[in-house]
Amino acid sequence: MPVLATGGAPIYNSLKAIRLMRHGCANRPFYHIVIMGSRRSNKGTYPVIEQLGTYDPLTNVHGEKLVSVNLDRISYWMAQDKVKIAVGVKQLLGLMGFLHIHPQSYITAWRVRAIAKREALSKQQAEDQEASMG
Amino acid sequence: MNLVTRSNHLFLKLAQTNWYPCSTSFEHCTGNLLIVRWRKMRLDPPNLNKRMKVPFKNPLEEGEQDEISRLHQMNNFKDESLRIYLKKLYHKAIDSAAAEIREADEEEQEHRENMEYLNKENKRLAAVREERIRKEVDERLEYVMLSKMRHNEKAQRLHEEALQALQDAEELVQSFIPADRIAAALEEAYDNPVDYNYAIDSKGFMYPGLKTKPTDIAPEFRPHLNDPDVAKIGAIDLSPLRQKHAEKAAN
Numbered sequence: 615m616p617v618l619a620t621g622g623a624p625i626y627n628s629l630k631a632i633r634l635m636r637h638g639c640a641n642r643p644f645y646h647i648v649i650m651g652s653r654r655s656n657k658g659t660y661p662v663i664e665q666l667g668t669y670d671p672l673t674n675v676h677g678e679k680l681v682s683v684n685l686d687r688i689s690y691w692m693a694q695d696k697v698k699i700a701v702g703v704k705q706l707l708g709l710m711g712f713l714h715i716h717p718q719s720y721i722t723a724w725r726v727r728a729i730a731k732r733e734a735l736s737k738q739q740a741e742d743q744e745a746s747m748g
Numbered sequence: 749m750n751l752v753t754r755s756n757h758l759f760l761k762l763a764q765t766n767w768y769p770c771s772t773s774f775e776h777c778t779g780n781l782l783i784v785r786w787r788k789m790r791l792d793p794p795n796l797n798k799r800m801k802v803p804f805k806n807p808l809e810e811g812e813q814d815e816i817s818r819l820h821q822m823n824n825f826k827d828e829s830l831r832i833y834l835k836k837l838y839h840k841a842i843d844s845a846a847a848e849i850r851e852a853d854e855e856e857q858e859h860r861e862n863m864e865y866l867n868k869e870n871k872r873l874a875a876v877r878e879e880r881i882r883k884e885v886d887e888r889l890e891y892v893m894l895s896k897m898r899h900n901e902k903a904q905r906l907h908e909e910a911l912q913a914l915q916d917a918e919e920l921v922q923s924f925i926p927a928d929r930i931a932a933a934l935e936e937a938y939d940n941p942v943d944y945n946y947a948i949d950s951k952g953f954m955y956p957g958l959k960t961k962p963t964d965i966a967p968e969f970r971p972h973l974n975d976p977d978v979a980k981i982g983a984i985d986l987s988p989l990r991q992k993h994a995e996k997a998a999n
Contacts, residue, residue, distance in 0.1 A: 689837070690828070690838065
């Protein structure tokens with residue numbers, strides 16, 4: 615049994631969530647993938663139960679965004695009752711091949727493509743207009 | 749105490765009676781002034797300047813909403829099926845772990861029984877082995893004692909043989925002719941020649957001498973090979989001759 619990140623504090627049978635928890639500092643985000651109590655406590659903190667991985671959203675020198683995940687523990691927590699997974703984590707797990715691709719990934723992709731297509735079209739129209747004027 | 753806000757809309761906020769101070773800061777407290785942050789109640793209407801504002805939403809393309817709904821629906825199905833699958837795996841793992849523990853207990857019990865049987869069997873075999881070893885030691889001691897006896901006998905025999913050989917040699921030495929009497933011995937030998945020749949007929953009668961004829965000796969005076977009273981005929985020792993004759997007769 616792993617030592618929990620709660621430091622031995624009791625885990626009640628309440629709703630839990632696997633989320634990205636922001637660490638790092640200003641202009642330098644860094645996320646821990648954690649499982650925590652879904653609701654904020656009276657002290658204004660989320661009781662983290664266990665860290666399941668990390669995610670660095672800034673690309674490194676090789677142009678990579680690094681993610682590390684403990685898949686065994688993710689599987690364990692997904693098999694438990696009353697555990698929900700945040701969309702960001704689902705997207706990450708989908709892109710790494712552990713889960714299916716999340717709809718938000720498809721939506722983002724097609725919207726980005728549509729914007730690019732629209733910009734290219736407007737650029738082409740501007741060029742055509744310039745040509746017709748000239 | 750006067751309550752001072754950070755906002756420029758001091759009068760506006762004070763006019764809203766439902767607003768309440770949500771936090772106070774004593775860090776910049778000077779005199780009887782206290783800095784306060786304000787918050788309105790949950791069901792209060794928005795500000796006057798934002799009341800008519802319509803939030804901008806990116807327009808969806810045609811059929812996009814349907815596609816999004818379909819994707820989310822499929823995603824929810826997949827999520828649920830995956831969750832059920834992982835739960836089955838988890839419970840299976842727990843069951844298998846419990847079964848492993850049970851099997852381990854059974855194996856340990858069996859091992860304990862086997863060890864008891866083995867200990868008992870080892871004790872029995874140890875008793876048998878001790879008995880056998882004691883018997884072997886006794887036999888060995890007996891053998892050693894006998895071999896010692898045999899060795900002593902052999903040593904005694906060898907000693908006697910050696911003494912006998914010494915005695916024989918001493919006797920033989922007496923017959924040696926020393927150098928100062930060699931001439932006299934030669935003279936004596938020349939004066940008394942010894943004839944070792946003999947003949948023997950088919951009946952065993954002997955005729956000593958090189959040129960003796962059967963007619964030279966009367967039949968009653970002829971010595972016989974097997975005559976026990978006669979050991980020697982002249983210089984001839986009869987015992988080896990008798991032995992040789994007996995062997996020939998046996999063959």
